[in-house]
Amino acid sequence: MTEYGPRPVDRRLPTEEARDLLTLVRELVEREIRPTAAEQEEAGRFPRETFALLSESGLLSLPYDEEFGGGGQPYEVYLQVLEELAAARLTVGLGVSVHTLACHALAGFGTKEQRAEHLPDMLGGGLLGAYCLSEPAAGSDAASLTTRATRGGGGGEAGSGGHWTLNGTKAWTTHGGVADFYTVLARTGGSGAHGITAFLVPGDAEGLSAAVPERKMGMKGSPTAQLHFDNVRIPDARRIGDEGQGFTIALSALDSGRLGIAACAVGVAQAALDEALAYTAERRQFGRPIADFQGLRFMLADMATQIEAGRALYLGAARLRDAGLPFSKEAAMSKLFCTDAAMRVTTDAVQLLGGYGYTMDFPAERYMREAKVLQIVEGTNQIQRMVIARHLAGPETR
Numbered sequence: 001m002t003e004y005g006p007r008p009v010d011r012r013l014p015t016e017e018a019r020d021l022l023t024l025v026r027e028l029v030e031r032e033i034r035p036t037a038a039e040q041e042e043a044g045r046f047p048r049e050t051f052a053l054l055s056e057s058g059l060l061s062l063p064y065d066e067e068f069g070g071g072g073q074p075y076e077v078y079l080q081v082l083e084e085l086a087a088a089r090l091t092v093g094l095g096v097s098v099h100t101l102a103c104h105a106l107a108g109f110g111t112k113e114q115r116a117e118h119l120p121d122m123l124g125g126g127l128l129g130a131y132c133l134s135e136p137a138a139g140s141d142a143a144s145l146t147t148r149a150t151r152g153g154g155g156g157e158a159g160s161g162g163h164w165t166l167n168g169t170k171a172w173t174t175h176g177g178v179a180d181f182y183t184v185l186a187r188t189g190g191s192g193a194h195g196i197t198a199f200l201v202p203g204d205a206e207g208l209s210a211a212v213p214e215r216k217m218g219m220k221g222s223p224t225a226q227l228h229f230d231n232v233r234i235p236d237a238r239r240i241g242d243e244g245q246g247f248t249i250a251l252s253a254l255d256s257g258r259l260g261i262a263a264c265a266v267g268v269a270q271a272a273l274d275e276a277l278a279y280t281a282e283r284r285q286f287g288r289p290i291a292d293f294q295g296l297r298f299m300l301a302d303m304a305t306q307i308e309a310g311r312a313l314y315l316g317a318a319r320l321r322d323a324g325l326p327f328s329k330e331a332a333m334s335k336l337f338c339t340d341a342a343m344r345v346t347t348d349a350v351q352l353l354g355g356y357g358y359t360m361d362f363p364a365e366r367y368m369r370e371a372k373v374l375q376i377v378e379g380t381n382q383i384q385r386m387v388i389a390r391h392l393a394g395p396e397t398r
C-alpha cells in the first residue's frame, strides 16, 4: 500500500482558521485513521475510539452554532474536512456525516430549551448519533413509513407533558446498535408525508433493540442494522418540531446530508486517484513506467477532471447554503454527480493497478466497494434525478 504523508493544503479557503483546521485534520488522519483503515475494515471493526477522538477535537460539531458547543464553521469548510476523513476511511467520513445529519433535526427545529439541554452533549460530549428514516418496506418511498408513535400508551403514568409510545422497525440504520441517540421519524397521524413526526430517542431506551448488523459489500467497519421499537416510551419533551412536521424536517436534513455524501465521494475518488498515480509511476512494463503510456495518462487525466468537477459542484452548493440561499437542487446534483464520478474513478483505479488492483494488498478494491454504497444512501441516484427534475419541470402530473 502506498504511504502518504500529510499533504499541504492547496485549496482556496475562506479563512486562515479554516486552513489551520484542514492542516490539523490531515495530520490527525495520517496519525490516527489511515494506518489502521485497511486492517480494521477487513476485520469489520467499528472505530468507536476514533469517534471519541473526533468529538474531543471538535470535529463532530463543525457546522453547528458555537452557542451550543458547535464549531461555527461554514459548510464549505466542514465538507472539505469530511472529504479528508472519507479519503482515509469511509466508515469515519460517512459516520461523521450521519452524526451531523442526526443532530440536524434538533439543531434546526428544536426549541431553545431542547437545544440547551441536549445539543452540547450531542455536539461535543462524546455522543454518537444515528438517523432513522428507512424501513424494510419504505426505502425510496420514505413517506410510506409505518413505525408508529402513539400518544400515551405502553402503560405507566404520562407525567408532565405526557409521553409517546413507539412501535415498529427501522432498517439500514448506520450506527444501529452503537449510537447514543437516534433521530427517529415515526407516524403519528394519517398516511403520507403529513402524518410523520420526529423524535430524539436515547440509545438505551427500554424496548429498543438492534438486530445483527447487515453483512455488507464494503464499509464493513460501520454497523448498519435494523432497529426494533417495542413499546418504547419517549417523553413529549423529546418530540422535535410540531406533530406532522417530521417529513419536512427529514427532507431538510437530507438536503444537507447529501452534500456530506458528495464530499465523502470526492474523498474516496481522490484517494483512488492518489493510489493510481503512485502505482503507475512505479510499475514498469515494456521497459518504462506504465504512467508513460498515453492510454493510461488519459485515464488519469479524466479521473482528476471528474474529481475537480465534483469538488467544484459540491463547494458551489455549500456556498449557496452558507449564504442562506436555496440549495436543494444543487445538493441533489452534487450527490448524483460526485457519487457517480467516484464509482467511475475507483473502477478505473482498480484497472490501472492491473491484477494487484483486484487484491486486498492494495486499497483500490476497497475504494471501489466503498464508492458503490454512496450511489445508494440518502436517496439513490435515481431519486436524485427525480428531485432535480422536479426543480426543473415541476412535480409529475401523477
Ligand SMILES: Cc1cc2nc3c(=O)[nH]c(=O)nc-3n(C[C@H](O)[C@H](O)[C@H](O)COP(=O)(O)OP(=O)(O)OC[C@H]3O[C@@H](n4cnc5c(N)ncnc54)[C@H](O)[C@@H]3O)c2cc1C
Binding pocket: 098, 130, 131, 132, 133, 134, 138, 139, 140, 141, 171, 172, 173, 174, 175, 216, 219, 224, 373, 376, 377, 378, 379, 380, 381, 382, 383
Ligand atoms: C450502508 C447503508 C447505510 C444506510 N444508512 C441509513 C441510515 O443511516 N438511515 C436511513 O434512514 N437509511 C439508511 N440507508 C438506507 C438507504 O437510504 C436506502 O437503502 C435507500 O434510500 C434506498 O431504499 P431501498 O434500499 O429500500 O431501495 P428501494 O427504494 O427499494 O429501491 C430499489 C431500486 O429501485 C429504484 N427506485 C425506487 N423508486 C424509484 C422511482 N420512483 N423511480 C426510479 N427508480 C426508483 C431505486 O433507485 C433502486 O435502484 C442506508 C443504506 C445502506 C445500504
